[in-house]
Amino acid sequence: MKSKIVKVKKGIAVQTPQERIYIFDTTLRDGEQAPGASLNTAEKMKVALQLEKLGVDIIEAGFPAASPGDFEAVEKIARTLKKTVVAGLARAMKKDIETCGKAVKPAKRGRIHVFISSSDIHLKHLFRKTREEALAITADSIKLARRLSDDVEFSAQDASRSEWEYLARMVETAIKHGARTVNVPDTVGYTTPDEYGRMVAYLRNHVPNINKAVISVHCHNDLGLAVANSISAIQNGARQVECTINGIGERAGNASLEEIVMVLKTREDKYPFYTNVNTMEIYKTSRLVSTLTGFMIQPNKAIVGSNAFAHESGIHQDGILKYRQTYEIMAPQEIGVPESRLILGKHSGRHAFTKRLEGMGYSLDKSATDLLFEKFKDLADKKKSVYDEDIEALVEEKVAASAEIYHLTYLHTSAGSATLPTATLKVKKGDVETQGAATGDGPVDAVFNAIDQLTGFKGKLENYSIKALTQGRDAQGEVTVTLSTNGDEVNGRGVSTDVIEASAKAYLNAVNKLSLKHSKKSTKVSFDIQKGLTL
Numbered sequence: 001m002k003s004k005i006v007k008v009k010k011g012i013a014v015q016t017p018q019e020r021i022y023i024f025d026t027t028l029r030d031g032e033q034a035p036g037a038s039l040n041t042a043e044k045m046k047v048a049l050q051l052e053k054l055g056v057d058i059i060e061a062g063f064p065a066a067s068p069g070d071f072e073a074v075e076k077i078a079r080t081l082k083k084t085v086v087a088g089l090a091r092a093m094k095k096d097i098e099t100c101g102k103a104v105k106p107a108k109r110g111r112i113h114v115f116i117s118s119s120d121i122h123l124k125h126l127f128r129k130t131r132e133e134a135l136a137i138t139a140d141s142i143k144l145a146r147r148l149s150d151d152v153e154f155s156a157q158d159a160s161r162s163e164w165e166y167l168a169r170m171v172e173t174a175i176k177h178g179a180r181t182v183n184v185p186d187t188v189g190y191t192t193p194d195e196y197g198r199m200v201a202y203l204r205n206h207v208p209n210i211n212k213a214v215i216s217v218h219c220h221n222d223l224g225l226a227v228a229n230s231i232s233a234i235q236n237g238a239r240q241v242e243c244t245i246n247g248i249g250e251r252a253g254n255a256s257l258e259e260i261v262m263v264l265k266t267r268e269d270k271y272p273f274y275t276n277v278n279t280m281e282i283y284k285t286s287r288l289v290s291t292l293t294g295f296m297i298q299p300n301k302a303i304v305g306s307n308a309f310a311h312e313s314g315i316h317q318d319g320i321l322k323y324r325q326t327y328e329i330m331a332p333q334e335i336g337v338p339e340s341r342l343i344l345g346k347h348s349g350r351h352a353f354t355k356r357l358e359g360m361g362y363s364l365d366k367s368a369t370d371l372l373f374e375k376f377k378d379l380a381d382k383k384k385s386v387y388d389e390d391i392e393a394l395v396e397e398k399v400a401a402s403a404e405i406y407h408l409t410y411l412h413t414s415a416g417s418a419t420l421p422t423a424t425l426k427v428k429k430g431d432v433e434t435q436g437a438a439t440g441d442g443p444v445d446a447v448f449n450a451i452d453q454l455t456g457f458k459g460k461l462e463n464y465s466i467k468a469l470t471q472g473r474d475a476q477g478e479v480t481v482t483l484s485t486n487g488d489e490v491n492g493r494g495v496s497t498d499v500i501e502a503s504a505k506a507y508l509n510a511v512n513k514l515s516l517k518h519s520k521k522s523t524k525v526s527f528d529i530q531k532g533l534t535l
Contacts, residue, residue, distance in 0.1 A: 189222025
């Protein structure tokens with residue numbers, strides 16, 4: 001129990017108690033049951049060590065009776081962890097319980113987690129037991145588990161679809177014979193927050209010995225309500241929550257640990273509870289589990305998705321830059337993310353673009369910024385996201401444009417397996433625009449021949465190279481060429497989402513440089529990264 005300060009209306013500060021919520025992480029057991037998520041012992045150990053660093057209270061390390069590998073992993077984790085309770089799962093069967101007891105025995109704090117179903121649909125079709133038989137099995141299995149461990153948890157599988165009066169009898173039986181924690185899971189993700197909360201409240205009011213155990217909840221996400229159901233259960237008396245990193249698990253997964261923890265932390269005004277989780281380790285843990293399981297995290301996943309602290313809308317970016325809380329209810333640093341990301345795209349505004357330029361070290365005057373912003377908007381219409389490399393290319397392109405003699409105004413090419421590659425270009429010199437067409441071995445060669453024709457350039461192409469500036473199919477292509485003539489050699493560079501256009505820009509950029517070198521007039525181009533760009 002700890003306290004927090006709350007200001008009341010009259011300005012008087014009062015202390016209100018906060019109750020602790022125990023975090024039971026089952027990533028290594030239920031999470032690993034997700035198809036394709038199997039981990040070996042070494043990988044499980046990595047996750048377990050990180051979970052202990054994260055500060056979870058209990059780690060369900062596996063199902064020891066399921067396989068020799070699972071037994072080995074649970075036992076090794078039990079021997080290694082120093083602070084966290086290490087639990088193993090066991091069916092309400094003598095062999096399972098004894099195997100689990102051996103696996104968790106080396107732990108400084110070990111727990112045997114025993115389960116049997118309480119719903120009629122499970123008892124009839126899965127276990128083929130009567131209600132009375134299930135109660136007797138519950139009593140016997142808990143007594144056996146208690147002889148092997150002081151810490152025993154009991155789960156009434158499919159509790160949310162059980163008849164409440166019978167569920168209360170089963171919970172009472174488990175506590176009577178030594179269970180310190182009683183878990184009432186929503187095994188198939190069927191319940192709703194109000195219903196689940198009322199079920200937990202019912203147990204608190206109708207199980208005579210409920211004060212001798214901690215009520216735990218374990219929710220699945222089949223209807224997308226796992227976290228909401230867990231929070232409702234906490235409000236109604238549950239004090240342990242079973243969850244997984246990234247919400248992985250059977251079918252649609254489990255309640256997400258990071259979401260539950262951050263709900264309680266962010267809305268402590270509504271929920272007077274706390275956890276011992278070190279939230280600064282959340283992002284790191286999430287990425288580790290994703291990497292080892294191979295389960296990618298959807299971009300819009302709450303808390304840990306790549307877009308969770310990313311903003312593209314111009315209005316949102318402007319708000320974030322002025323006052324973060326306008327569009328962020330928690331700071332990214334709280335979960336271990338260094339900072340929010342302002343994604344530059346077609347929805348971005350001038351404020352965010354200017355801030356990005358400044359962050360990259362460019363100090364530009366208003367006219368230069370305005371020109372670059374227009375180019376940025378044109379580029380953003382062609383590709384989803386604009387990266388720093390794209391912005392650098394825009395700045396360099398503007399530097400080159402300030403010294404242009406020839407300027408490309410139109411480009412069209414045609415090529416194919418049965419077509420003679422042809423390029424048609426319009427080039428402007430001063431106020432005069434000329435048009436020309438040429439053929440070549442390919443569309444790029446045709447473009448170069450057309451430029452030679454329009455500019456009168458007579459030289460040699462020494463080198464041609466192309467690379468993608470950023471990732472994705474909509475990445476900009478960067479073309480670099482080297483031209484030589486009369487003993488002079490220069491490099492030209494062009495960037496575009498169209499590699500043919502990038503090639504034309506690069507070639508014309510080099511022709512302009514050579515033309516300037518040979519011109520009797522000198523054109524001074526001023527660009528200072530500190531003083532700015534003069535256009």
